[in-house]
Amino acid sequence: MTATPRPGLRDVSPYVSPQLTVTARLNTNECPLPLPQGFADELADEIASLPLNRYPDAQMTRLREELATSVGHPFDGTWAANGSNEILTQLLQAYGGAGRLAAVFEPTYLLHSRIAWLTQTGVVSLSLDDGFTLSREAIATAIGANPDVVFVCSPNNPTGNAQTPDAVASLAGRTHALVIVDEAYIEFGGATCLPLVGEHPNVVITRTMSKAFALAGARIGYALGAPDVIDDMQRVRLPYHLSAITQAAGVAAIRHAKEAMAILDAIRDERDRILAALRSLPDVTVYPSDANFVLFVPPKPASEVWQGLVDRGVLIRDLSSVVPNALRVTAGTTHEVDLFLSALEEVLAA
């Protein structure tokens, strides 16, 4: 006998970002540099001393305390999980679900609609304006759709621009929906919406250590919200969802936050170098970026440019399914960015 999965499941492909063996991997917005050696050594020592025969601290006390202190937010409004994708899943399990509705402003991060689907939440798809900003009209349309959850991604992936806290406040003040502000790239630029949480307890901020903290492999994300929202996440979380190893990694990362933040300037410089170089190329449309990546539209088919770059050892992301004919490149090391820029010039000249 064969088993029958959930209706529609087989119409959905597994989420993958193609990984190829290339010289410059600029497709997933990770930090291009490895962890500082001191951090890696300390982490190894901490992990070796953990009592792994016991379940971890289900309340993640140390990690939440360190996170709360480092961002200046109350402990009982702070939560952690396996990447911000798990944070988003827990939020949708608690505030979405069958018969409920999540609004997304497109183009944006594909995972938002996907996590809605995963949790049986309906999706209402709205549009950002031409500059990818959250216009008054878009906000009014969102409110009119009467959603239970609204996603705002700021800085937005894949477009790169941040939304203003004023726009988010005007949305949050006029809806009973949970307004999830995905700040995966906030360390690179844009104004945080964290100060809104006090006045608007329906706002929750989600962040990650996968990008600026150089810890994509550790899978650590966190939420900053009103204590009631965090309580609701506790009701849906799996028992002991965050391993003792992950909790220790998070605590160690916060201890080394200064080192992580010290390399952000170098990454922003590379991003700005990409922006300037792409702007100087004829017929390339380049979008401004507050993040560690740049979205651009080449004057040739995106798939052809993508393949031409791969043939030259440079992997970027084809996002033409999200923004017509667009490609996204992550700000890597100076060497990686040099490789990308010279390969792109060759491909466009060919």
Ligand SMILES: *Cc1c(COP(=O)(O)O)cnc(C)c1O
């Ligand atoms: C990369 C990214 C995430 C991070 O996901 P993790 O699960 O924390 O690795 C979340 N939101 C956006 C918009 C992203 O680009």
